[in-house]
Amino acid sequence: MIAELEHRFDRVWTLTQNVDGLHHAAGSRNIIDIHGDVHWLVCTRCGHRWRVDNYARISIPPSCAECDALVRPEVVLFGEMLPFDRVKSLQEQLMRGFDAVFSIGTTSVFPYIAQPVIDARRRGALTVEINPGASEVSHIVDYRLRTGAAAAMEAVVRALDHA
Ligand SMILES: [Zn+2]
Incomplete structure (x- = not known):
């Protein structure tokens, strides 16, 4: 609507x-x-970001395709x-x-x-x-x-x- x-x-x-x-x-x-939007992941080290439509298809723990560091959803958590x-x-x-x-x-x-x-x-x-x-x-x-x-x-x- x-x-x-x-x-x-x-x-x-x-x-x-x-x-x-x-x-x-x-x-x-x-x-x-x-x-933010949970469908975007962002690397905690290099800032590389990409869109994920299906979380079932990503590896756990998710890592950056560019530098292999930990990634997180690009959303605002408490205190951020x-x-x-x-x-x-x-x-x-x-x-x-x-x-x-x-x-x-x-x-x-x-x-x-x-x-x-x-x-x-x-x-x-x-x-x-x-x-x-x-x-x-x-x-x-x-x-x-x-x-x-x-x-x-x-x-x-x-x-x-x-x-
Ligand atoms: Zn990275």
Whole structure:
């Protein structure tokens, strides 16, 4: 549903904490996967990186094809810095601003996840939260849809069909 929105609007960006790569698989192109993507492996010594679609096919422990050192998934673990390129993209997009920001299925406990909603609110843009429970941004959004992400986004896209 989110990928579909990229076809319907000039500029749609997805900021996600998920590392499962499902936004890519669904066809979204403008993605800031701020915690990385588990499908990319990176060498701890030389920085060589490559994509793995099927973990069942890699040798254990995984080693670098270039230098034989240990490799790891290119994801952010607790206490690690966020990837610079993603942070830069996020800041660039937030500087341009958005007409609407949807916060979907996140408790927004990380400040960089809450930031787009806070920025949108400050600029007077539309803010919507889709979440069955309460979050850090629930009290500032224009609309709260207290339901699951799939049902809510299906309804949003269906409503666009009839708009
Ligand atoms: Zn290496």
